[in-house]
Amino acid sequence: MVTEVVKIENLTKHFPIVGGILQKTIGYVYAVNDVTMSVREGETHGLVGESGSGKTTVGRIIVKLTNPTSGRIIFDGEDITRVKGEALRNYRRKVQMVFQDPYASMNPRMTVKSALLEVMKIHSMHKGSEYEYATKLMERVGMSEEHLYRYPHELSGGQRQRVVIARALSVEPKFIVLDEPTASLDVSVQAQVLDLLKELQKQYSYSYLLITHNLAIIKYISHRTTVMYRGVWVETAPTQELFKNPQHPYTIALMSAVPVPDPTLRREKIILKGEPPNPIEKVVACPFQDRCPYVMDVCREKMPPDTDLGSEHLVRCWLRA
Amino acid sequence: MLLSVRDLIVEFYTYRGIVHALNGVSFDLDKGEVLGLAGETGSGKSVTAFSIQRLLPANAKIVSGKIVFDGVDLLELSEEKMREIRGQRIATIFQDPHTYLNPVFKIERQFLDVLKYNDPEIKALENKKEAERIAFEKAVEMLKKVKMPAPERVLKMYPHELSGGMKQRVLLAMAYSLTPDLIIADEATTALDVTIQAQVLEIMKELQKEKNLSVLLITHDLGVIAENCQKAAIMYAGRVVEIGDVKKVLISPKHPYTQGLLKALPRTDKEVELVGIPGTVPDLVNPPTGCAFNLRCPYAKEICRTKVPPYTLEEGSTVACYLYGGK
Numbered sequence: 193m194v195t196e197v198v199k200i201e202n203l204t205k206h207f208p209i210v211g212g213i214l215q216k217t218i219g220y221v222y223a224v225n226d227v228t229m230s231v232r233e234g235e236t237h238g239l240v241g242e243s244g245s246g247k248t249t250v251g252r253i254i255v256k257l258t259n260p261t262s263g264r265i266i267f268d269g270e271d272i273t274r275v276k277g278e279a280l281r282n283y284r285r286k287v288q289m290v291f292q293d294p295y296a297s298m299n300p301r302m303t304v305k306s307a308l309l310e311v312m313k314i315h316s317m318h319k320g321s322e323y324e325y326a327t328k329l330m331e332r333v334g335m336s337e338e339h340l341y342r343y344p345h346e347l348s349g350g351q352r353q354r355v356v357i358a359r360a361l362s363v364e365p366k367f368i369v370l371d372e373p374t375a376s377l378d379v380s381v382q383a384q385v386l387d388l389l390k391e392l393q394k395q396y397s398y399s400y401l402l403i404t405h406n407l408a409i410i411k412y413i414s415h416r417t418t419v420m421y422r423g424v425w426v427e428t429a430p431t432q433e434l435f436k437n438p439q440h441p442y443t444i445a446l447m448s449a450v451p452v453p454d455p456t457l458r459r460e461k462i463i464l465k466g467e468p469p470n471p472i473e474k475v476v477a478c479p480f481q482d483r484c485p486y487v488m489d490v491c492r493e494k495m496p497p498d499t500d501l502g503s504e505h506l507v508r509c510w511l512r513a
Numbered sequence: 514m515l516l517s518v519r520d521l522i523v524e525f526y527t528y529r530g531i532v533h534a535l536n537g538v539s540f541d542l543d544k545g546e547v548l549g550l551a552g553e554t555g556s557g558k559s560v561t562a563f564s565i566q567r568l569l570p571a572n573a574k575i576v577s578g579k580i581v582f583d584g585v586d587l588l589e590l591s592e593e594k595m596r597e598i599r600g601q602r603i604a605t606i607f608q609d610p611h612t613y614l615n616p617v618f619k620i621e622r623q624f625l626d627v628l629k630y631n632d633p634e635i636k637a638l639e640n641k642k643e644a645e646r647i648a649f650e651k652a653v654e655m656l657k658k659v660k661m662p663a664p665e666r667v668l669k670m671y672p673h674e675l676s677g678g679m680k681q682r683v684l685l686a687m688a689y690s691l692t693p694d695l696i697i698a699d700e701a702t703t704a705l706d707v708t709i710q711a712q713v714l715e716i717m718k719e720l721q722k723e724k725n726l727s728v729l730l731i732t733h734d735l736g737v738i739a740e741n742c743q744k745a746a747i748m749y750a751g752r753v754v755e756i757g758d759v760k761k762v763l764i765s766p767k768h769p770y771t772q773g774l775l776k777a778l779p780r781t782d783k784e785v786e787l788v789g790i791p792g793t794v795p796d797l798v799n800p801p802t803g804c805a806f807n808l809r810c811p812y813a814k815e816i817c818r819t820k821v822p823p824y825t826l827e828e829g830s831t832v833a834c835y836l837y838g839g840k
Contacts (some may be wrong), residue, residue, distance in 0.1 A: 242706035348793045378553035379733070383777035383789030405706070408779035412787060435781070449711040451736025452782045453775065455759045463715050464708045467676045483708075 196266075197367050197399040198254060198287075199230040203263035204423075205249050209472065223249045224260070225423040225475045231367065234397035238414030238431065240404060240446075244471055246423035247403045251369040254401065255289045256280065267367070285315045288360035292372035294352035298344040304330075304355050305340040308362050315363045329358040333388060350381035354388065361392070371403045386413055407450050411435055416504070419443050422469045422479035424495075429505035439507040442480045478510065486511055514581075515727045516542040516565070516695060521578035523560055523569065523751075530798045534560045534573070536751040536805070539824075542695070545725040549738030549759065552748030553774075555794055558731045561748075562699045565729075566605055567595050583694065600631045604688035608700035610680035614672040620683055621668040624652040627687050655686040659716050678709035682716065689720050696721070699731045714741055735778060739763055747771045750795055750805035757830030767832040769810045804834070812836055 205224040208217040224246040231237040239247045253260050256272075264273050272283050291297045298307060308326040312318050318325040327337045333354040344352055353373065360368055370389070374382040390413060392398060402414050410417050411431060418428040419440065427440040438444045448462040466483040478484070478491040488510060496508045523535035535557045542548050552558050563569045565580055567587060580587045582603065587595065607613055615623055628635050628648040635651070638644040649668070656664035659682040672680060681701065688696060698717065702710040718741060721728055730742055738745050739759060746756040747768065755768040766772045773790040792809040795801050801808055807817040816835050824831050825838030 242708065350793060378794070379774060380553065380777045380790035381793060383779075383787040384791075386779070387787060387789065406779070407707075408781045411781055412779040412785070445708060447781065449707040450781050451710075451714075451734060451740045452780065453735035453739045453763055453778060454782060455739040455763055457739075457782065461711055461715070463711050465712075467678060468706060468709065 195233045196230045197233050197268065198401070199266040200250070200254065201228050201264045201266070203227045203250065203253060203265070204261045205246070205253060205258065206261045219472055220474075221471050222474055223423055223471060224253070225479070227263075227418075227420070227423070227425050229418050229425065229428060231399045231401050233366075233399055234393065235416065236393065236400040236402050236414040238402045238404065238410040238417040239420060240407060240410050240417060241420035242405055242446075242468060244422075244468055245420040246471075247420050248371055249423075250420075251289065251371050251401060251403050255287050255369055256283065257289075281315075285317075285363045286366045287369070288363065288365040288367075289369040289371065290353075290356055290360050290373050292375050294349065294356045294376070295344060297356050298352065300344055302343075303340065304342055304344075304347075307355070308340070308359055311359055311362050317363050325362070326358075329362055332361065332392070333358045334384070348381075349377050350384060353377060353385055357385075357388065357392075365398070367399045367401070369401045369403065372405070373402075374409065375404070375406070382409075389413065407447060419446070422471065422475055424475060424479045425508065426480065427505075427507045427509075429501075430503070433503060433505050437505070439501065439505070439512055440480075440509050441484050441486055441511070445485075478508075514541055515544045515546075515583060516729070517579070517581040518561070518565070519579040519581070521561070521564060521580065522576040523557075523564055523573060524576055525570075525573045527572065527798075532797045533800050534751055534797060535564070535578075536800070537821075538578070538748070538751065538753055540746050540753055540756055542727050542729060544694075544727055546744060547721060547728040547730060547742045549742035549745045550729060550731045550748060551733060551735055551738050551745060551774075553733060553794055555750075555797065556748040557751040558733075558748055559699055560751075562605060562697045562729070562731055565697065566599055566603060568599075600627070600693070601633075601691050602693050603695045603697065604691065604693040605697040605699060606681070606684055606688050606701040608703050610677060610684050610704075611672065613684055614680060616672055618671075619668070620670055620672065620675075621649070621652070624668065624683070624687055624690075625649060628652065628690060631691050651690060652686070655690040656683070658689070658720065659683075659686045660712070661686070676709075678705050678713060681705060681713055685713070685716060685720075689724075692724060693726070695727045695729065697729045697731070700733070701730075702737065703732065703734070710737075717741075735763060735775070747774070750800060751797060752805065752833065754806065754834070755830055755832045761828065761830045765828070767827050767830050767837065768806075768834050769812055769836070770806045773809075 203224055204226055206220040206222050209219040211218040227250055241247045252258050264271055309322050312322045335354055374385050414431050417431045417434050418425050421442050427443045438447055445462045445464045464483050477494055478496055481487050481491045490510050496510045497513050499507050499512045519539050521535050521538040525532040525534050538561055550558050625648045635644050635648050653664045661667055661682055702713050742759050745759040745762040746753045749770050755771045766775055776788040777790055790809050795805055803819045804817045804822050807813040822833045822835045824833050827837040
């Protein structure tokens with residue numbers, strides 16, 4: 193039986209824009225507009241979209257760095273949308289986040305050792321054997337005990353990201369949000385980190401939400417994928433199915449736009465017209481209407497319904513409805 | 514031959530010591546050719562671009578080497594002569610369009626200034642009003658060429674009112690408006706979303722074909738190189754380690770670093786097992802002796818640790834590696 197570790201339902205997040213001397217709300221940034229998705233145990237769910245699509249905001253809402261405007265977050269069968277105090281602290285132990293820039297997520301004045309031990313202390317984990325556990329973690333992420341005594345600036349980018357991953361693992365979480373975990377790394381090092389994440393998942397069945405703009409990474413590492421545009425999910429499917437049989441015009445264009453390092457391949461590219469969307473306009477109909485090559489009248493009037501194409505492939509497009 | 518870079522050595526003087534940024538970079542670029550220059554962070558791609566334009570920061574020095582552009586060694590030119598070449602004959606488009614537009618002036622002012630000071634025809638005009646009018650027309654025409662919607666309106670805007678893709682198109686229009694012979698695009702599309710990157714690359718391709726321009730396309734994305742270049746050069750630790758026809762370099766790579774890079778690349782076009790390259794790029798304050806890749810190379814031999822490998826021609830590609838050339 194598949195168990196869903198995290199489920200989000202109809203999540204929305206609107207950030208107010210304040211202005212004037214009275215700091216009145218003069219508008220909203222509609223960052224997330226109705227996102228529903230789930231991550232199963234031991235699974236990687238990829239969340240892909242371009243800048244401003246709202247993918248990072250979804251991740252931040254799940255780890256409760258910000259509260260949703262509406263919608264629910266269900267973790268392990270419990271609604272944690274409004275938890276506070278002890279329950280929130282408990283939740284934070286089970287859910288961790290890894291950010292894009294490992295240097296910015298570390299305190300430059302703390303050694304790796306104190307960074308790891310502090311997290312364990314806050315959550316009262318591994319009492320009495322914190323140091324032993326820290327060495328074990330370092331090994332697990334492919335580093336050695338000696339690195340525990342280093343400061344962040346004494347580590348390379350790849351090593352720093354490994355330390356940040358080790359720190360996330362130190363509280364034995366069930367679920368980890370990875371927000372562009374390799375975007376700041378070079379390709380040769382990126383492959384090492386991706387394989388580490390895969391290996392850790394195989395051994396300890398962590399569940400990941402992988403947020404990225406890079407479709408190649410999605411294809412390599414995630415089991416299911418959701419495509420977002422302007423804060424709305426437009427298509428979701430098992431990754432293999434999505435790549436074989438993309439249905440939403442945006443997904444199709446996105447895939448064709450990714451440059452492929454094979455000069456013998458001659459593909460017809462779909463060049464989308466127009467600019468990335470402006471998030472201060474409220475989404476009332478299809479979010480992709482302005483750039484869609486197949487736009488119809490109905491697309492400008494109503495939000496397309498969720499269309500189930502079978503085998504867990506869902507799409508929101510009037511063409512497929 | 515339009516551009517020929519030979520044995521370029523560049524050093525940066527920093528508080529940590531001397532950074533050996535370029536350690537003998539050589540390559541040629543023909544007229545009408547698009548050469549892709551790829552490599553990871555710190556491999557010297559951008560330093561190469563800045564050296565060609567002679568725009569290196571004050572703490573950097575070109576120690577030796579030659580940069581011959583259309584028969585003239587750029588390193589011998591006076592600053593005044595160099596300024597004529599910059600912009601008019603060699604134009605550069607950089608990664609972050611935001612930093613190359615002045616935030617306090619409208620696009621119009623910035624675009625017209627470029628034309629008034631650099632375009633020989635407009636510069637020659639006595640009547641300033643007339644010059645302004647012709648420059649405006651030309652700016653509109655160039656913006657149309659880069660497929661900018663409503664160019665007259667865009668000219669009246671400030672940079673912050675434009676999206677990243679639009680700003681990059683403004684810079685493209687400025688760069689191409691002076692009909693240069695060589696365009697250096699230094700990670701020009703890296704900061705853009707993929708769908709916008711596709712738009713910009715398409716425009717660059719059209720302009721290149723129309724004027725038969727030479728382009729030096731610098732990027733870390735081998736996909737961009739595969740789809741836009743005829744020739745590819747792979748850099749590592751301040752040296753070109755492999756250069757040749759793009760098909761040869763990317764389909765049957767010769768240098769162990771190129772091979773490793775391609776094996777480490779996740780792809781959308783096929784299922785792959787990734788193999789990372791062990792270790793990290795060397796610190797160029799203390800570069801390793803011999804081949805700079807020897808610490809990470811699975812085939813490293815004794816000679817690789819002591820001597821810098823010379824270039825050999827291997828199946829049409831030029832490679833700096835002791836695996837080839839009968840050594």
